[in-house]
Amino acid sequence: MRIGITCYPTYGGSGVVATELGMELAARGHEIHFISYAPPIRMNPNDPRIRFHEVEVVSYPLFDHPPYTLALATKMLEVFESASLDLLHVHYAIPHSVSAMLARSMAAPRRLPFVTTLHGTDITLVGSNRSYLPITRFSIAQSDGVTAISRYLLNQTIKEFDIKRPIEVIPNFVNCELYNRTADKGFASQWAPYGEPILMHLSNFRPVKRLPDVIEVFAIVRAKMPAKLVLIGDGPDRGAAEYLVRKYSLQKDVFFLGKQDNVYEKLAAADLFLLPSQLESFGLAALEAMACEVPIIATNVGGVPEVVEHGVDGFLVEPGDVKEAARYAIEILSRADRGREMGKIARISAKKKFCANDVIPAYESYYKRVLDKS
Ligand code: GMT
Numbered sequence: 001m002r003i004g005i006t007c008y009p010t011y012g013g014s015g016v017v018a019t020e021l022g023m024e025l026a027a028r029g030h031e032i033h034f035i036s037y038a039p040p041i042r043m044n045p046n047d048p049r050i051r052f053h054e055v056e057v058v059s060y061p062l063f064d065h066p067p068y069t070l071a072l073a074t075k076m077l078e079v080f081e082s083a084s085l086d087l088l089h090v091h092y093a094i095p096h097s098v099s100a101m102l103a104r105s106m107a108a109p110r111r112l113p114f115v116t117t118l119h120g121t122d123i124t125l126v127g128s129n130r131s132y133l134p135i136t137r138f139s140i141a142q143s144d145g146v147t148a149i150s151r152y153l154l155n156q157t158i159k160e161f162d163i164k165r166p167i168e169v170i171p172n173f174v175n176c177e178l179y180n181r182t183a184d185k186g187f188a189s190q191w192a193p194y195g196e197p198i199l200m201h202l203s204n205f206r207p208v209k210r211l212p213d214v215i216e217v218f219a220i221v222r223a224k225m226p227a228k229l230v231l232i233g234d235g236p237d238r239g240a241a242e243y244l245v246r247k248y249s250l251q252k253d254v255f256f257l258g259k260q261d262n263v264y265e266k267l268a269a270a271d272l273f274l275l276p277s278q279l280e281s282f283g284l285a286a287l288e289a290m291a292c293e294v295p296i297i298a299t300n301v302g303g304v305p306e307v308v309e310h311g312v313d314g315f316l317v318e319p320g321d322v323k324e325a326a327r328y329a330i331e332i333l334s335r336a337d338r339g340r341e342m343g344k345i346a347r348i349s350a351k352k353k354f355c356a357n358d359v360i361p362a363y364e365s366y367y368k369r370v371l372d373k374s
Contacts, residue, residue, distance in 0.1 A: 001367060002031040004079055006072065006100070007091040009040040011235075012204050013284040014119035017149070017172050018091035019043050024175070024360045026050050033079050035088075037068070041259070053079050069095040069102075076103035080112050087144075087367060088114040093122040094132055097139035104144075113144035113374040115367065118153055118167075120281035120302075121208070128160045137161045145370040147363075150303030153281040168366055171306070172284045173359035176351050179264045179291035181343075188269035191255055196226040197333045200270035200294070202263060202285040203277075205235025210299075212237065213276040213322050215244040215254070217297075220326035222253055225333065229254045232266060267292040271338055272329055278319050280304050290350040293343035295332055297325050307354070313346035 003025060007018030019040040022032040026049035034040055035053045044050060055075045057066045076088060076099060088103065090096035093116055100114035116139065121127075127136040140146055140163060147170045148154040154169050192198050199218055203209040211231075218229040231241065231254065238256065245254045260266060267273070273289035275298040280286075282303045286296045290307075296314030298304050310316040315328040332339040 001025075001086045001364075002033070002083055003367070004033045004035050004076060004083075004085045004088040005091070006035045006076070006088065006096045007040060009034075009036045009038040009043075013172075013282070014092045014117075014122075015040055016042060016284060017119070018089075018117075020173070020175065020356070021089075021360070021363065022050060023047065024173075024356050025363070028360065028364070031083070033083050033085065035072070035075055035079055042261070051083075069099050072096070072099040073102035073106070076100060077106045077112075080107055080110075085112065087371060088112060089117065089367075090114060091117045092119050093136050093140060094126050097143055098135060101139050101142050111374060113370050115145040115147065115370055116140060116143040117170075118146065118148045118157055120149075120153065120279075123153060123157050123160060124279060124281065124302075125208075133161070137163065141165055144374050145366060147366065149282045150306050152303035152306065156281075170362050170366065171354055171359060172282050172287060173354050173356045174284075174287050174291045174350060176291055176355040176357070179267065179288055180347070181268055181293040183264045183268035183292065185265045187266055191230055191269065192228045194226070196228050197271040197338060198228050198230055198269055199272045199274055199329065200230045200232070200267065200289070201274045202232040202267070202288075203235070203275075205233050205237045205241070207237060208278050209235075209237070210276045210278055210319065211235075211241045212244055213320065213325070214274050215241050215248070215250070216322040217274060217276065217325045217329060218254070219244075219248040219250060220322065221329045221333070222248075222250060224330050227253065227333070230257060230266065230270065231255065232257050232260050232263060234258050263288065264292060267294060270294045271343075272297065272332060273314075274325070274329075275299070275304070276317075276319065276322070276325060277301060277304075283307050287350055287354055290346035291354075293340070293347045295339045295342040295346055297328050297332075308346075309349060312342075313349050314342065 300316035
């Protein structure tokens with residue numbers, strides 16, 4: 001198939017999922033055309049089956065807010081015509097599914113069906129805002145196919161948007177070959193030269209991730225045992241986290257790596273992964289850590305319990321309960337095996353439900369159904 005994929009290229013898990021999906025589909029022989037304002041961060045530009053099409057947004061003094069949605073729709077149509085796309089797959093409803101809807105109308109009577117994948121705040125926060133709700137609901141209803149990344153998100157969409165159409169749950173996935181324990185390239189000894197346990201967090205550092213809680217948890221753990229904390233990512237809460245690191249005099253034990261490529265190499269060096277988010281529709285970073293045999297301490301919110309089983313792959317606590325999270329962290333890291341057994345179980349869970357090898361065919365057969373229907 002020739003598939004156009006649109007996502008946010010630089011920020012957040014929906015872009016990561018879209019890019020990984022494109023690369024997995026390309027590896028299975030499909031032709032992939034990413035359409036966005038910048039190349040997606042994890043995209044392999046050297047894959048001959050993958051092409052990137054930049055959406056140029058023209059600025060003009062009259063435009064306080066350049067109309068990206070329109071430029072995107074135009075580019076979608078252009079790529080449809082030049083590459084004979086079979087379908088478009090947009091990730092994150094706002095505004096991508098609106099652009100796809102316009103592109104489909106412009107392409108008519110030629111056929112350009114589009115699939116919208118809902119990821120999280122497009123439904124739970126942004127989509128339910130009054131200024132976005134009606135148009136998001138409309139573009140979801142108008143999509144030729146709609147998928148949600150967890151059962152939680154499916155239920156929220158039905159509840160918040162009063163949507164009657166069918167929505168397929170196709171969960172996020174991880175490449176189980178790439179993400180594994182042996183992927184560590186010597187980072188553990190670099191960060192923890194005396195074999196101290198390594199706690200890790202990976203996100204876009206937005207308030208919803210509660211990054212300061214990561215530091216609070218680590219401060220309690222560090223008061224009890226030698227340990228290191230590695231933070232991957234960047235975003236608005238970095239300053240607040242850096243402040244807390246200084247406040248607790250943890251500068252020697254906390255590493256801010258910024259945005260990173262090949263995160264599997266770093267995750268494979270961790271002993272424990274922290275995801276204390278206020279809300280997660282899925283928690284992709286936790287899944288990636290699990291595939292690398294890292295036990296998880298996360299919050300019992302949204303779709304996280306569909307990924308992390310409390311007491312099996314790690315532990316779930318209430319948002320903001322840093323004491324309980326730290327108690328579990330100390331409990332795991334004080335075990336004779338330092339949580340290795342739990343980490344191995346976490347990988348088994350990840351493999352059972354979320355391996356790319358199983359999830360990508362679900363997308364392929366969904367595309368086929370959408371094409372047959374349209
Ligand atoms: O909603 C967001 O935070 C943005 C979105 C993104 O683009 O990063 O994240 C959501 O999608 C991810 C990938 O499907 C999920 O793993 C995250 O749980 C989800 N975030 C939230 O629901 C807060």
